[in-house]
Amino acid sequence: MAISAVNAIGVLGGTFDPIHNGHLRLAWEAHTRLGLRETRLIPCHVPPHRATPTSSAHHRLAMTTLACAGVPGFTVDDWEIRRDAPSYSVETLTHLRQQLGEDTRIIFLMGMDAFCQFTTWHQWQRILELAHLWIAHRPGANEPAPGSEEARQLQRRRVDHTGLLEAPAGSICVYDSTALDISATHLRAQMALGISPRFLLPDSVRGYIEQHELY
Numbered sequence: 399m400a401i402s403a404v405n406a407i408g409v410l411g412g413t414f415d416p417i418h419n420g421h422l423r424l425a426w427e428a429h430t431r432l433g434l435r436e437t438r439l440i441p442c443h444v445p446p447h448r449a450t451p452t453s454s455a456h457h458r459l460a461m462t463t464l465a466c467a468g469v470p471g472f473t474v475d476d477w478e479i480r481r482d483a484p485s486y487s488v489e490t491l492t493h494l495r496q497q498l499g500e501d502t503r504i505i506f507l508m509g510m511d512a513f514c515q516f517t518t519w520h521q522w523q524r525i526l527e528l529a530h531l532w533i534a535h536r537p538g539a540n541e542p543a544p545g546s547e548e549a550r551q552l553q554r555r556r557v558d559h560t561g562l563l564e565a566p567a568g569s570i571c572v573y574d575s576t577a578l579d580i581s582a583t584h585l586r587a588q589m590a591l592g593i594s595p596r597f598l599l600p601d602s603v604r605g606y607i608e609q610h611e612l613y
């Protein structure tokens with residue numbers, strides 16, 4: 399079977415405040431390397447693990463939609479934003495699993511910084527029953543410390559990227575991705591000083607930020 403025929407989708411959740419090329423490159427590398435039929439970007443409404451975002455859900459959704467426009471296979475899912483409750487990843491993945499059926503490979507995408515906290519997440523074991531993890535390198539984030547639960551999970555479940563397509567869920571791939579040292583926090587701080595984010599996020603997103611004077 400050709401890899402592009404595989405019944406697999408990627409899922410990238412985030413605050414996207416604003417969405418930037420670090421997010422997009424992470425999603426694109428997984429999308430193309432695995433031949434995913436779709437990659438969904440899901441802006442969160444109320445982040446459970448972090449301070450309130452500085453732009454409204456409406457603006458974050460609009461920026462994510464602009465960033466994905468014209469990217470083959472990328473879609474934006476407003477499910478978390480429409481919910482009137484904290485959006486735990488396990489709930490989103492449960493919803494996706496119900497929507498997509500038991501056979502679809504669900505690949506949950508994240509940076510190494512996020513993975514290093516993974517076993518503090520709500521019902522993290524259940525997440526691994528619902529999805530695989532694809533972990534991208536991120537400057538400043540090393541692999542989990544030896545002896546940590548994350549290191550144990552990695553040792554137990556690690557596969558190369560093709561291994562993710564062999565079952566619907568339960569494996570972890572650390573992909574040798576292009577490390578881009580871009581963070582939304584840093585971009586917001588730069589924009590607050592009047593420094594342009596050009597070339598670090600899509601021009602369409604930059605135009606939207608300027609038009610709405612977001613940061």
Ligand code: ATP
Nearest residue numbers: 411412413414420508509512536578580581582583
């Ligand atoms: P902030 O700086 O506000 O924390 P962020 O840039 O980390 O924001 P999030 O929306 O919190 O962006 O990140 C969503 C997901 O994207 C996380 O899994 C995070 O690890 C990943 N990610 C964000 N930026 C990068 C990057 N430059 N390289 C790899 N992964 C990234």
